[in-house]
Amino acid sequence: MPVTITAFADSPDEGQGMARDMRVRWALEEVGQPYEVELLSFSQMKKAPHLARQPFGQIPSYEEDGLVLFESAAIVLHIAQRHRGLLPDEQNARARAIAWMFAAVGTVEPPIVDLEVAELVERDESWSDARLPLVKDRIRGRLDQLVASLGDRDWLEHAFSAADLVMVHVLRRLEGSGILEEYSTLCRYIDRAKARPAHQRAFAAQLAVFNNRQQG
């Protein structure tokens, strides 16, 4: 059953694994599912053929035998439901892992994306510098709560799961902001996840896209 995902032809992060296709690559590597990648230019992302599979003109999308999916966390959940190893078998534990996936993209990620918008899109506005501390403090509020909830556990719910996969990738978007360094618990959490062989294979695959473009 061939699987095809879409990714940036020219990722703004230059192969640092920040784009959301990384989540799907990582999940596919965790379960041992091979996949093809269709690279899209920014203009292709906003045109009808891609909008038909991704209503918001983003990457990644996912195609498999008649199924077309979008939203990285939904794709990761789909992969986790089709294969063993990314979600607990026990029903209550499984529901909680899924709750953490929603928390990652619905509660933790929005203030982080807000910071990216503030630092990129709104950078040249006269009020940009004045607003940045408010944005960063809203992120810290979420991270404080996440640290309290994680406690001294290695993963959000017992064993590594799709919840950690999505949450760690959300947190990685803060790399370079200076904020993560205030949270040694979260740095260790991210490092544990990045040490997984599946993460390393996924990271190498997306970095190869950037290196190939440089050589081309």
Added chain:
Amino acid sequence: MPVTITAFADSPDEGQGMARDMRVRWALEEVGQPYEVELLSFSQMKKAPHLARQPFGQIPSYEEDGLVLFESAAIVLHIAQRHRGLLPDEQNARARAIAWMFAAVGTVEPPIVDLEVAELVERDESWSDARLPLVKDRIRGRLDQLVASLGDRDWLEHAFSAADLVMVHVLRRLEGSGILEEYSTLCRYIDRAKARPAHQRAFAAQLAVFNNRQQG
């Protein structure tokens, strides 16, 4: 099997159904599952007993026979998986409905919450008025895409599903902003959903909380 959810004792919207417990009440009404409500003050939401069930100190949480859940969309998904009627039976259609649930809270809702923050938390900042048009245009960008994707269909994926339930509630948070009125397609979509008896029962239940506080 008793179900208990949490909600605001004093909802900032004064019973207009904007708080996220409305999503869970609505889903429970759709499937005919009775529930109890524990009302929380703002100070109770930030204390240890509630943080143990809702890591980010928000409402709603959900408790049922040993399971404690958080994140409104995750709770709605859990309800939809336990009962028939809120998700398609066919596996691919089901995966797509779940993708729309993630899109609602991960892609459509964040700019709407950003507007709420801009109009409430940042209202008195010197730069607040200058930034508002940017925030509103980011919402319009998402709504344009949502309208294009909805087309002339009544619901996101064939029949009404948990995807529409969450998306409609996300969109309702724009009521009063003046933006929804620019999108007659979305106004009709919201009206169709609000006409459902389960929505009306859920709305009445949360309004009763406000009315009881007024009389108390």
